[in-house]
Amino acid sequence: MPSVNFTVKWPNGEQIQYYSPSTVIYKYLSMSQCYPSTQFLHQVENGLYAASERVRACYGFACSSAMDNLAMIKHQAKLFELSPKDQITVIEMTNK
Secondary structure (H helix, E strand, O other): OOOEEEEEEOOOOOEEEEEEOOHHHHHOOOOOOEEEHHHHHHHHHHHHHHHHHHHHHHHOOOOHHHHHHHHHHHHHHHHOOOOOOOEEEEEEEEEO
16 A cells, blocks of 8 residues: 655644655645644544554554554644644655
8 A cells, every 4th residue: 555755834834744644645635735733633633543454454453653653643732822823835746
């Protein structure tokens, strides 16, 4: 199953790379797209859950890496104390 690494630019300018175990994340996030923080968090959560479920369908178990990455993203969002007006940009998405 092809995976995707995606890099996010947070409102403070920090860029962090995350992992999705499935290309289904492309249905939820787009490269070079800016998202209001609440929309980004909603989209990435749905996308990583869908990716984890694709792993479950193929291998019989969910992907813990997808859930770990979601936890990291939520942790970053709390650290940055995001407001609904803050923009998050997906700057790169690469298949592995």
